[in-house]
Amino acid sequence: MSAGIEFGVGFGGTLxxxxxxxxxxxxxxxxxxxxxxxxxxxxxxxxxxxxxxAGATDRIKLxxxxxxxxxxxxxxxxxxxxxxxxxxxxxxxxxxxxxxxLDQLFLDTSRSLAAVTDTVAIVQMLLAGSTDGYEGQxxxxxxxxxxxxxxxxxxxxxxxxxxxxxLAEFAGAHADQIQVGGCANPAMAPVVKxxxxxxxxxxxxxxxxxxxxxxxxxxxxxxGDAARARARTEVALPFQVIxxxxxxxxxxxxxxxxxxxxxxxxxxxxxxxxxPDDLLDKFTxxxxxxxxxxxxxxxxxxxxxxxxxDSPFGLTPARGVELLGTRVLPLLRGAGYQPRIS
Amino acid sequence: xxxxxxxxIGLAGSLHPQEYRDIAQxxxxxxxxxxxxxxxxxxxxxxxVLHTMACVTKAVRLGVAAxxxxxxxxxxxxxxxxxxxxxxxxxxxxxxxxxxxxxxxxxxxxxPLTAIKDTVAIVSALLAGDESGYRGDMFGIQAGTRLSFEPxxxxxxxxxxxxxxxLARIAAQLADELQAGGCANPAMVAVLDxMVGRDAGTRKxxxxxxxxxxxDQERDAARxxxxxxxxxxxxVVAGLDPTIDIDPELLTKVHELCAAxxxxxxxxxxPDDVLRRFAxxxxxxxxxxxxxxxxxxxARxxxxDTPFGLTPARGIELLCDEVLGRIRAAM
Numbered sequence: 001m002s003a004g005i006e007f008g009v010g011f012g013g014t015l016x017x018x019x020x021x022x023x024x025x026x027x028x029x030x031x032x033x034x035x036x037x038x039x040x041x042x043x044x045x046x047x048x049x050x051x052x053x054a055g056a057t058d059r060i061k062l063x064x065x066x067x068x069x070x071x072x073x074x075x076x077x078x079x080x081x082x083x084x085x086x087x088x089x090x091x092x093x094x095x096x097x098x099x100x101x102l103d104q105l106f107l108d109t110s111r112s113l114a115a116v117t118d119t120v121a122i123v124q125m126l127l128a129g130s131t132d133g134y135e136g137q138x139x140x141x142x143x144x145x146x147x148x149x150x151x152x153x154x155x156x157x158x159x160x161x162x163x164x165x166x167l168a169e170f171a172g173a174h175a176d177q178i179q180v181g182g183c184a185n186p187a188m189a190p191v192v193k194x195x196x197x198x199x200x201x202x203x204x205x206x207x208x209x210x211x212x213x214x215x216x217x218x219x220x221x222x223x224g225d226a227a228r229a230r231a232r233t234e235v236a237l238p239f240q241v242i243x244x245x246x247x248x249x250x251x252x253x254x255x256x257x258x259x260x261x262x263x264x265x266x267x268x269x270x271x272x273x274x275x276p277d278d279l280l281d282k283f284t285x286x287x288x289x290x291x292x293x294x295x296x297x298x299x300x301x302x303x304x305x306x307x308x309x310d311s312p313f314g315l316t317p318a319r320g321v322e323l324l325g326t327r328v329l330p331l332l333r334g335a336g337y338q339p340r341i342s
Numbered sequence: 343x344x345x346x347x348x349x350x351i352g353l354a355g356s357l358h359p360q361e362y363r364d365i366a367q368x369x370x371x372x373x374x375x376x377x378x379x380x381x382x383x384x385x386x387x388x389x390x391v392l393h394t395m396a397c398v399t400k401a402v403r404l405g406v407a408a409x410x411x412x413x414x415x416x417x418x419x420x421x422x423x424x425x426x427x428x429x430x431x432x433x434x435x436x437x438x439x440x441x442x443x444x445x446x447x448x449x450x451x452x453x454p455l456t457a458i459k460d461t462v463a464i465v466s467a468l469l470a471g472d473e474s475g476y477r478g479d480m481f482g483i484q485a486g487t488r489l490s491f492e493p494x495x496x497x498x499x500x501x502x503x504x505x506x507x508x509l510a511r512i513a514a515q516l517a518d519e520l521q522a523g524g525c526a527n528p529a530m531v532a533v534l535d536x537m538v539g540r541d542a543g544t545r546k547x548x549x550x551x552x553x554x555x556x557x558d559q560e561r562d563a564a565r566x567x568x569x570x571x572x573x574x575x576x577x578v579v580a581g582l583d584p585t586i587d588i589d590p591e592l593l594t595k596v597h598e599l600c601a602a603x604x605x606x607x608x609x610x611x612x613p614d615d616v617l618r619r620f621a622x623x624x625x626x627x628x629x630x631x632x633x634x635x636x637x638x639x640x641a642r643x644x645x646x647d648t649p650f651g652l653t654p655a656r657g658i659e660l661l662c663d664e665v666l667g668r669i670r671a672a673m
Contacts, residue, residue: 014491071415087359105415135448149384
């Protein structure tokens with residue numbers, strides 16, 4: 001597939017709020033079609049970061065990527081999204097994941113699939129204006145409970161972030177997109193497609209209804225080795241967890257053990273150095289603009305609708321965003337990878 | 343900085359973003375000190391609305407009034423209020439209340455005091471950069487948990503909304519303000535002050551009264567509209583005010599009519615002198631005099647809540663142009 005793709009970026013909110021408007025305007029100018037802001041524990045609330053970006057942009061889609069169903073009740077999520085959708089003139093979308101690191105809050109997340117299911121159902125019901133109510137295993141809303149705020153679109157697009165077959169099946173039945181977080185491996189696309197197809201079929205949806213989104217740490221620089229070195233350090237922590245999720249790879253458990261030991265003592269750089277080049281490519285977009293463009297092309301060729309290039313983007317974030325926008329995207333466009341017009 | 347006394351407006355999130363920009367700019371220009379946005383169930387989350395307001399104002403304080411600890415974890419509250427405080431350069435404050443209508447979400451609210459205490463402890467620790475962790479009965483964070491961004495202030499002012507002596511005692515220890523929602527009765531200021539008085543340390547919380555406001559040149563029309571607006575919760579708040587003696591039969595009648603959706607009819611039963619305890623209503627001069635009486639009684643902040651007037655826009659206009667100046671002059 002070469003046309004109808006999307007260029008995206010993703011990052012976690014840590015900047016001063018006053019920086020986001022300019023960043024968002026620049027991303028839009030550079031030709032990115034989507035920005036997602038992570039909802040990882042303790043980061044800035046993605047809906048507020050996106051609210052800061054909405055006013056400075058006209059076209060770029062704004063995604064919460066992602067909510068977890070554990071720290072915000074679905075009624076809060078619905079209210080945030082409805083407002084963001086108004087602010088942006090209908091450019092908001094909602095991502096949801098099971099959530100990570102929630103043991104830090106002593107939360108029992110053992111019923112995460114039920115929590116995700118309830119959250120999606122309640123948000124969709126409220127925005128659609130249904131008065132039916134919903135009784136779930138984790139969250140419920142009494143009949144007759146409806147928003148007191150204006151709703152622009154009765155359905156806001158849904159993205160499910162997961163590597164798991166069960167949640168991918170759920171995405172197949174309910175979502176518009178499935179996001180595989182921390183993955184730059186083209187070989188994962190058909191695997192995820194197969195998981196999703198089960199849900200699509202069960203819900204009697206057209207095969208391929210759900211777009212596949214891969215998102216991974218990105219470091220672009222004219223010095224490819226420097227970019228890869230930085231990417232290794234950045235990805236060390238997530239890699240140690242995610243490497244085991246990728247069914248297409250056989251990662252040496254000894255390597256993961258060694259990395260875990262180093263990570264426990266916060267030696268990210270050293271842990272990262274243990275990741276071999278060929279594996280690094282499966283979990284990051286890193287290297288020169290030409291190398292990253294070629295990596296991305298392979299991912300799009302595998303049937304992925306959108307790549308989200310995630311922070312830190314480059315050796316400095318600003319330089320990385322510029323290189324992505326002025327070098328990587330033009331290379332891709334020149335090779336026929338054209339964004340879809342929304 | 344909080345002035346000796348403040349005059350504010352309060353509203354629920356039910357409007358379009360552009361309307362909030364207009365209201366915030368108008369209120370700031372007129373000289374209002376604070377704007378609060380309620381966090382009632384099924385209204386727009388207040389932090390979103392205040393984000394819009396923060397972007398178009400420079401001086402007015404902006405309060406979430408209030409969070410209930412049941413629909414968002416304290417870490418969400420901390421990151422929202424930390425973001426707003428940074429965005430507004432230190433003009434944010436946040437409130438906590440027990441929260442109403444949670445039965446609609448099948449949420450068990452058995453331990454509101456515990457939930458509020460845990461929430462304050464976690465929000466305070468995260469804003470202060472205290473990484474020692476907290477283990478409460480309802481909420482906790484492990485040691486080492488910290489915000490991934492630098493808050494503007496290490497402490498954001500806290501408002502506790504309650505008429506209850508137990509929660510007031512907690513406010514005495516933790517809060518900057520104690521607010522009795524739905525109260526316009528100057529006599530309640532001393533009652534609330536007494537509730538916190540015994541336990542308050544050197545930093546005694548200020549008292550805030552906020553209630554429905556309807557201002558119009560037509561006094562009777564304003565009162566009629568205020569009656570209708572107050573009716574739905576009249577039976578609840580009237581029972582909380584120990585300074586007045588209201589016929590229980592009246593409360594039951596108003597409650598029954600409102601339960602059947604007859605708010606106007608229910609409101610009509612509320613006598614004038616009782617209405618004044620629960621609403622700011624009448625001509626601009628009436629309302630200004632009433633608010634000044636609340637401040638005179640020792641309140642730190644008086645807040646006019648929606649619907650403001652016979653139409654919200656006209657009400658805001660009168661509050662800005664005709665009421666605020668009169669209060670300032672009286673004080």
